[in-house]
Amino acid sequence: MADAVTEFVLTPEQQDLRRAVRRFCAERLGEDTVRRLAESGTGHDPALWARLGGELGVLGLAVPEELGGAGGGLVDQAVVAEEFGAALVPGPVLGTVGLAVPALVALAGAGLDEDLLASLVEGARTAAFAVPDRGGRFDPALVTVTETGGALTGEVRHVVDGTADVLLVAARTGEEIGLFLTDGGERIPLSTLDRTRRQATVRFSATPARALAVGAGAEQAITAALRVGGALLAAEQVGGAQRMLDRTVAYAGTRLQFGRPIGSFQAVKHRCADMLVLVEHARSTAFHAAWALQDGTDDPDLAVAVAQATCSQAYQQVAQESVQLHGGIGFTWEHAAHLYLKRAVTDAALLGSAAEHRERIAQLVLDGASASGGVRVATG
Amino acid sequence: MADAVTEFVLTPEQQDLRRAVRRFCAERLGEDTVRRLAESGTGHDPALWARLGGELGVLGLAVPEELGGAGGGLVDQAVVAEEFGAALVPGPVLGTVGLAVPALVALAGAGLDEDLLASLVEGARTAAFAVPDRGGRFDPALVTVTETGGALTGEVRHVVDGTADVLLVAARTGEEIGLFLTDGGERIPLSTLDRTRRQATVRFSATPARALAVGAGAEQAITAALRVGGALLAAEQVGGAQRMLDRTVAYAGTRLQFGRPIGSFQAVKHRCADMLVLVEHARSTAFHAAWALQDGTDDPDLAVAVAQATCSQAYQQVAQESVQLHGGIGFTWEHAAHLYLKRAVTDAALLGSAAEHRERIAQLVLDGASASGGVRVATG
Amino acid sequence: MDDRARVEKAAHEVVEEHDPRSVPVREFLAAWFAAGLTWVHFPEGLGGLGVSRGLQARANAILQGAGGPNPFFLNPIGHGMAAATVLEHGSRELAQELLPPLATGEHIWCQLFSEPGAGSDLAGLATSAVLDGDEWVVNGQKVWTSFAHRARYALLLARTDPDQPKHKGLTYFVLDMHAPGVETRPLRQMTGQAEFNEVYLTDARIPDTHRLGAVGNGWRVAMTTLMNERSAIGGSSSVRGAGAIADAVELWARYPQRHTPVLRDKLAALWTRAEAQRLTDERARRSATSGSPGPEGSIAKLVSAELNQHVYEFCMELIGPEATLYGDYTQRDAERNEDYRGPVQQRFLRSRANTIEGGTSEVLRNILGERILGLPGDLRADAGKPWKEVPRG
């Protein structure tokens, strides 16, 4: 204890950051705005996005200053992601901030397009990450897009924020995997369950693209991006779950049935207590992952897998309980609960399911376990 | 509906039978007696057993009259098993009534030892079933005892009631499996978790034995016995779970904390409601299995697997909840809850775990499933 | 001729004289009613033959065997709740007026019980009915009403005496949904659909002859209706593997590339639970001595609601990335007798209401604990107080 920066203890600057983002979201991204954008064609307001990048400056907090970012750490960005998740901020939060920007940062010195990175951080342009994953980790065998002569051919499904201005695309080039940049390709928007987090199928047919990296450099950048994306997605999940818990507790404290607040019934109170535990666990694992990636203090694979396994389950469970404890009103279109439930279901399926992350955890902690000493078994 | 004998509807005779057994257990096999026997060397009182077989006549209800039994159906025996489970009757209930007797009945006409069967039904002798199973079903590959020249060699572990007078033993004889009868072998009692349901390791070393059946006949008898044993074990589990539910409800209705019965708190009341559902499900599946085996009205494998998967989980869950809802007193040696918990844990491990039975259910209902029509998936 | 033969004879005559495959449905059902086959245990002249309720299954079997419709699905509230309530608590004249068009589906019925402020605490409802001459004047707002936009009549529970404790100040009415002051608005759900309605009552008038039961006796009358409702919602199919679990098994077969041993075990566990509940329903049905729905309905409702949710959660996990897609949120007014359940993602969302509608799982666990197990009731904040003094909101 008592290090200058202690894991889990937010600095005063980070607390200010949190308050600023929360205020911005409350003023500019209230539920009405979120609903309006959710029902719009693109699901996204470029002007608002530019304000998040410019005025507020919270889209590239972990990007080094020399690359046009704020030069902070991933924990800063996680603080922002938590608030974004709480407010259900629509737009390319995951595609651009969660995946594309970290990939570009990882490519620093190796083909990095600094102008692009700066414009993404400013919110002037958007990007998505057209790289298939298996359980949130990169598997070259899944790459079906091919590159020949500076052009891409193939299809990637379920690209989050896939209608963004530019795409980072994993493609086979000869025997290797490369990471390519293109603003082309056919973008076929999908009809998503969560209209605040859009996806598209992306089709390339001799689409011109520029190589950012090939071989080990490309794979390292992809792996880094998927890890950061997993940690930031977990922070978003924490924010959504906390917001649903808060709203449920507020409702249970004021809604009267049988002449008393429903929160005075143990059936309701104890479920809220269980939601509290879920949210606390989610927050601990999400921020531990951000700290571990930022400071290199833990196995990044394990930290992210624990966060994703925990947060995906917690958010879904909390959102479902929230609907239940609101009763009929929580099932209506007018109430916000379903917006969070749909986000929770969506986030749980992105960058690896909880089951897939548990499998990774099992590989890391069980497969090498030894049976030295310890617990005995009575053998009759 | 409206058949002469409807599944799930007990006849007046079966209801009388239930009352008679319940009365006998209350008078002769109360908790003090059960505890005394549990702490005794053999865990079993031969005189009491003989009264169950003779005076009460409830050890061979499904045995045809011409073989010395009552000529009833398996449902009659399940009614008795439920009461035995409720009273934690010690002695060879599973080994003799659940497994050995059904095996001998299945052998009718093929080497059956009628005198033996009659003496088992009368409670004059006891038997156990030294046949390894995998998930409650017979797997010839597990048989390691071998027979040559009328003598057995090998070991069987975890034989329930393995210190019984005689053993039915599965053994390899040449290329085939045979079912053998012996009163020999070394019987090594195990120190069991549940002292009312004993086990032994049985070792044969050129132990004389008589062949009851060899080949298909032996395997059919073993399969029949394991199915009947599974159904009767499920009925015992129902009895134990119901007894624990009843005691818990009685306690919750009278124990006062905070000036009111603890059962008036939803935290307690709702757990009792969940226990009720578990017990009701267990009863439905256990008696369906008995009816299905008795009348051939359902796939016997499926009916027994559903009963075992359901009852093993239900009994353990109910017993654990019962300890919890009794609070500290339920954790003491003096209170009966632990006797039932230990029985529940034991029964869940015998004749296949719930997980193994679920695997069997999956084989039967999922592996052949077809995707015709039905539910669509929104594909964006 | 015994009752069974009498029912069979009457049923065979109707289907012979009015081939349900060719005669218009209402005409056929009018003949079915006239023959006393709609509810065989009802009195003669009111759609019945005055015989045991158990014989209804025999009549229905003949009806279905001849290709006839299921009258219940044409008018679920009418058949499932209204008919028995009107018969038991209305005058014979009222029953003669209301039952024939109910039986034929000419008059669809709905139920006006729940209110925004009275969900689990239904008896706390606030809609008022005040006597004015020989008419009652009704004001209030009802919600979660199926079929309201198509219904001709409603079962209405309203408060007639706010000075009484809440259960004692209620009265039960039949409301003409075409009366002035009755306004129906669709209520959109998270699925995008509007399966239910809100109903606003503004000085709507009901003749006193359309009161069911005595003034102040409405709660007792409503209990019959609710028992029937829970039984109807909870009653699982008697066919093994049918219902929600069938969706999961079909999806399992369609997504072999998504199979894992863990999902396989999960689905087997769900299937086993569905089967255990099916057998429990079957056991309750067979061992029931009376024909009226009892507390077993509460077990069925509790289990099937939670099971439905777990089944569709499983389905969403099974289909993986496709769970993040959704066809169409365009608002549509869904009706129970078409396939309103949609693709599996929609079924998942719809299942979230299962543990709320028709009695929350929390209320049902209280019922199981108190009415079946005999545990003591919750402490009550509103016990014995005049309704108007109990805090609401």
Next chain:
Amino acid sequence: MDDRARVEKAAHEVVEEHDPRSVPVREFLAAWFAAGLTWVHFPEGLGGLGVSRGLQARANAILQGAGGPNPFFLNPIGHGMAAATVLEHGSRELAQELLPPLATGEHIWCQLFSEPGAGSDLAGLATSAVLDGDEWVVNGQKVWTSFAHRARYALLLARTDPDQPKHKGLTYFVLDMHAPGVETRPLRQMTGQAEFNEVYLTDARIPDTHRLGAVGNGWRVAMTTLMNERSAIGGSSSVRGAGAIADAVELWARYPQRHTPVLRDKLAALWTRAEAQRLTDERARRSATSGSPGPEGSIAKLVSAELNQHVYEFCMELIGPEATLYGDYTQRDAERNEDYRGPVQQRFLRSRANTIEGGTSEVLRNILGERILGLPGDLRADAGKPWKEVPRG
């Protein structure tokens, strides 16, 4: 010299002058106490140096680095609960008398709170203390007492005014366990062991100087003790994968023939939950502004109790048929500072008490709901009533 340097210097001096590897434990701990290192935040002369509690970790690190004992394990109730309570609520003379032998482990302490009729409802306890001159005469029965058979002193909560509402009529004492009228009997558990005791109090006498806090103020004094207890029970290890989950992982490695993908997923889920709780404990520790245990302790206790149970349920499933065996039910008096946990079957049985002892999970969920989330309290049957008029049993 700042406080940290002062603590470090004192600690190094003690371990240099009294090598904990060779000096008898009590002698060493007496020197440790004299140097003010037992509880550094306590006043000088009472085992402390009057510095920040956070520096205790530094002192302990030096102690353990030199191979010294963990004083807590030698006297868990004494260190975990009694010391702070005596310091805060006793006179300085009393603290000077009681703390040195407590610190060295010469006097083991126990806690006499729970009664057969007062479990979750601890404040409803019935043991009476009546003033007779300058002594209190105590009668009653206590239960679930660890270490009672070895203890010299007990923290006792007794009722001094039955006419007050239950929380207001309690007073807190230090009881000499060697006094006449104090009888200790082992209480056998389902494991066969007797880890706890019943204590019967028959006209046992306590000098008024051994009262902690004012007459009638016992509940407030007890709250400090209980917060410390919950924190001590619930506090999980800060080492990843330690505790109960380590047993499961070791068994997993020892039973490869029993591996299935379903069990693998289950164990991974348990491990993940244990890790999430460990991180949550860590987060609470690091962001705590005060050094005293807060409501986070209730989360830790709730989660670790249920997790322990699930871990040992998993172990029993993993070992299959061997779960049906048990070494030895012979009654033994177990003590917390030896390995009383035994083989895994015994640990499974022992874990069933985790959700009862030190606050049931039901009570803890109420605490989380009310004290952390701010939800309204349960309706109370005993609010404001004199204790003697509240039904008990």
